[in-house]
Amino acid sequence: MAEQVLIRQGAEARVYKTTMPDGRVAVAKQRFSKSYRHPDLDAKLTRGRLNQEARSLKRCKEHGICVPEVIRVDKSSATLFIEFIHGPTLKEWIVANGNPDQENELMATVGRILHQMHSFDVIHGDLTTSNMILDSSNQLVLIDFGLSQISSSAEDKAVDLYVLERAFISTHPNSERLFATVLEAYSVSEAARLILRRLEDVRQRGRKRDMSG
Template identity: 35%
Template sequence: MDEIVTGVEHYLTENVPVKLISQGAEALVFETSVHPYNPNKTDETYIIKYRPQKAYRHPQIDKTLTKHRTLGESRCLAKLATMSGINAPQLIACDPYNGYIWQSKIGGLLPNGEFSNLKNYLWFNKNDPYSTINVENVLISVGKQIGILHCNQYVHGDLTSSNIVLEKSGLNNWIPFLIDFGLSSYSTLVEDKGVDLYVLERAILSTHSSFAENYNKWLLKGYESAYNEFYGAKSSELVQVLKKFEEVRLRGRKRSMIG
């Protein structure tokens, strides 16, 4: 890991300090105070997402995949910036040949010091009866963000509570942002949208099982509100997605029963 961090610092030159803040299966996420095109601008914090080389892949295949996925995520972020109502990181720079994406930083810390993604937020508030209304409002807002994304014919591809970040606005108001679009794609298929919803439902169930029923109900409430605003009340588009979502659910249950 130290070698990777050193390699990133060498690539960015010695004048760009970086701090590793997250490590996933495919990429590492760094924090820096230096803007890629204006090194003297150090009053903000930026995120650098880096896809390192995978030793288990053939070098040429690895380069091709890195370029494809980095470009795909960057194009998606650029497209999302043109959509009304979508909250996502702002794309600042992209180097697809070396696997780097430079983007704006969002989110902050919860009162307990944890990073403010949806997963940590729900854990932090699970035993506070006075926070129920706030949790409900946050989840409705999250569901609405997913609905707006789907109404614009984009699917996330990896919707988990860790890939939804909350940014504080006011005393008890949190604004949700969708992040990590490495598996995202343009899709008009209701199947893909149903799978997106199912993946998030399973993620909520696996990490917050005691409250999952209400959490997922509030998410769907926000999701439906986005479709109602975009297409009109009781739209056939929403009916089709929810029908496919139920079909995906049933397939998932059958696989769980078979083992």
């Protein structure tokens, strides 16, 4: 067994850096069971997320979106082996970066990539600046598709963007300008403009929810 280094202990999965038998550096994302869930439901959820994560990664790759390559899906241990991406997360990059032009350019890239991803109906489900990595050739790589789904609904796509907006607000102070640049670059088709109008509704519902506590 190759050496495994724990990168992150999450609520649903442990993420390790490991080496495959052929020497490739990989990430092993192992989902574990949650004792508060009924064992059958738990196994079903775990299996579903493992499969969906692998499926969405492959679908994105087929359409030319930068995502880690799927190396192996091990159902018996609920582990997904994917290519290791070297580089900071977008969150780390934003915190460390002081160049507004570079920042703007990167935000436009985020918007373009999300527009492309939504155009073939992948909903990421957990868009945050921690779920994007800037690789060594400065490509933006999307990760963490465990909550993803395939849907053509404008509502689902608007909610996907809303999740990212909330993540920006809570993670990066004074990030309104950054997220506005994301949306501007996203809005390059009639379908996208419809989704942005939908985003307005989603925001309003969010505000109502906040007010009613």
